[in-house]
Amino acid sequence: MVTLVTTFPILTVMTFLPLAGAAVILLLGDRMARWFALTTTLVVCAVSVPLYLGFDKSSSALQFVETVPWIRSWNVVYGMGVDGISLPFIFLSTVISVLCVGASWTAVQVRVREFYAALLVAETAMIGLFASTNLFLFYVFWEVMLVPVFLLIGVWGGPSRIYASIKFLLFTLAGSVLMLVGLIALLEATGTLDFETLAKTRLSSDLQAWLFVAFTAAFGVKVPMFPVHTWLPDAHTEAPTAGSVILAGILLKMGGYGLLRIALPILPDAVQLFAKPMLVLSAIAIVYGAYVTLAQTDVKRLIAYSSISHMGFVTLGIFTLNRSGVEGAILQMINHGIVTGALFLCVGMIYERTHTRDIAEYGGLSTLAPVYSTFLAIFCLAAAGFPGLNSFVGEFLIISGAFKTWLWLGVAAVWGVALGTTYMLWLYYRVVMGDARPQFQGLRLDLNAREVATLVPLALLALVIGFYPELVLGFLRASVGQLLTAAGSGVMAGPL
Template sequence: MALSIPYLLTIIIFLPLLGAAVVMFAPGDRTKKWLALATTLVTFAVSLLLWTNWQQGEAGMQFVEDAVWFAPLGIRYALGVDGISLFLVLLTTLLMPIAVYFSILYVDKRIGPYMALMLLLETAMIGVFLALDLVLFFVFFEASLIPMYFLIGEWGGQNRVYAAVKFFLYTFAGSALMVVAILIVYFSTGTFDIVALQSTPMPVAVQTWAFLAFSLAFAVKTPLFPFHTWLPDAHVQAPTAGSIILAGVLLKMGTYGFLRLAMPIFPQAAQQFGPLLATLAIVGILYGALVALMQKDLKALVAYSSVAHLGYVMLGVIAMNAQGVSGSVLQMVNHGLSTGALFLLVGLLYERRHTRMLDDFGGLWASVPVYTGLFLVVAMSSAGLPGLNGFVGEFAIMLGAYNYMPIFAVLAAAGVILAAWYLLTAFRKMAQGEITNPANDKQHLKDLNLKELVMVVPLVILFFVIGLFPNLFFDKINPSVEAMLETRTVLLQQGAAAQMPSLELAEIVVTEAK
């Protein structure tokens, strides 16, 4: 058992950072490109050690690292991974080489900074999923803004600067109050430790304020309706690799934040605001689906479908029961894979035709069958066809939602139908019918070549693996989820028994401080 690999998590986090430094100083664009790819592949390989050395059935944190970071405030450099974060880390390290490889094929502009920023982003994202200290979490959470901001602003589409600034300011403003909330939590409990906080009771007033502040930050990031307006802009303008990472991983930081922090740390407040959040999630599902239905731009369609899909994830998280949460965790991965693949395919088409408008296509079945076939599989995965990955996650979430409040499950089911509708409509416009535009015929449009298949096929294989053998994943997810829910139940009972008098927030903080 090689469980004792020292500093494994630190290595996974900072390998890309090291790679970024090397890439910056490496000579020649080709070298830079391949160094970046090598870094992401090595990171992926190292992160697989998490899987191979996993202690099956263990619910708590594994591979834990803990060191003092800033003693006076008890800030720690604490890392750990459990069933909830494991697959998000693996998702990140898997999507990165794909995104980087895509960029190698299609990005030529200022490749050095581009690759360095991608790698910086990877460090920040993995850090978010592995941090066990609130401050450390927040540092990574915010640090991810800078590289993404530059990626959109420099390598994006027509309206990129606007989109980049909007992305940055929305998320930065959203998380501003979270800093204060983190501090309030610290001074009423005396710790930044995320695991310890999950079993630490807090006065209801503190919970309420802190929950609202945390929720705002994560709702903007997720994005939850009505905080989603930055997302379509950012997605449509971002370069393809940026979109893959944005949809595949960055958005998960929001839902992960809800799941890891907001819901379990403030159980009473979460219970209180649960129906409200669930309603927003449902509105997001339906709204995202309806708007996606009307999109003419394929990339915007996928972007809005993300709003809808993350609504499901949120619904499972809010339900806070075993099926819902486990389903959400798996669905985060599913969404990362299938939406990542969708953006990838849209990007590949865009590189060929330099348009993403659905009206410009038609009859692609005949000209590029391999591409179209893969697109269909990916779209079906995204729509939740049984046998593919999307179905497993969504089904578990529905079960969870039904156990929470049946009405939400019913409404969410309507969303599934809408999802099938807009994806199939898009597919029909793209693939079926006559070839109306000569640019789409066999002579002009090349099918996927081997280099491109290398990126898409692993994702598609994973769709089937998850869809057919979900227990491979649930086995690792479930123990952690159940343990978390158990701790939460205990905390809720304690809270109900104690019936903390609802003091004014300021008073509590003052007394706690003394």
């Protein structure tokens, strides 16, 4: 069994299967396209199973490694592999892809083939990015991801989709081209782009600082960190449901993953140098994002802004540079992918029926759509950090990490949690409670079986991780330990 796992190029197959599926879908009819996309994404999930079963949790080394020489003139190899940090993201990518296909079943009615092809290309980019073991391949998938998401927003999005898609593209491209210069400078300085080799190389502090600026420009836009977050509300709001789910579920995580994979191990001195400003920006994102969220009147925009606040927790956790902070940040990225993805799915489902996203027009869904209201309750509570649900664990770890670093950070984070509870519960109150709106009386508002099947996996994940976070944390432990040794943890202590 073990030999089979190590010789079968499981990661390559998982990465390029969706791409092959996309090519086939373009030749099919619209009806077939849906079923074929669903089959492809499910097969990818099935193929991924040995990855979790065969993974050695006690090791921080890369596993399931595949290496093939690629571009000899630049000393670039095609390298795939996973460690404890990338594995949960690959899991999330495969699951979210299946759910996106399900969520778009009836919502997408124009250019169906192209839609599913774009979705599958995005899946290839997501899995490939998290499985890359060198920076070149990472960058290639990072950029490839832009194209399908640009099309998803721009072709199948809302009224001002073109504006949103161009804004998204230019913001992320402006960040990522700086990463390209950083990547090239790194290649020039060290002669390699392999993550493991780079982590063992000690670069000069000056070079590290410049590289940190270049890479953080790319990652910060993707996360998005304050003050380069302004593309996010437009992109999330205008994107079709599946696009919002991919954006919130995976794309934002690429930034955090990049910080963990590149900034912390390869640029440890620069991380120490810049940790404090990054922590302050994270705290601003948490509190500012939460206040802006409170002021929103559009459901989708509200969830989009809440992402800024939630991703602020993630960067806060990463830059505390202690175990609970970093583990919490990774867990919180997974949680945010599950919960915010689910919330976007919920919004999409009700929007398909009511065609409005204005919170003021909603009310009393509890009597008209009890199943829907139940799911929404689970996810709103999860987003609010309710104990027993997944986000509680992540936020708790991050906040304890923050208090260890700097008292005021912990205070800002707790404040953010309080505000988060406020906006989520207030949203739930306005949408679900109260008297049923007369204009919704004749509509069949409650969920059908397909939609329930789309939400159940996410609800289960929220509950299971909430009660047994070890399920994710167990994978992380060894790799995070290794990461923090590389990043020289514990140097940051005491008040500023």
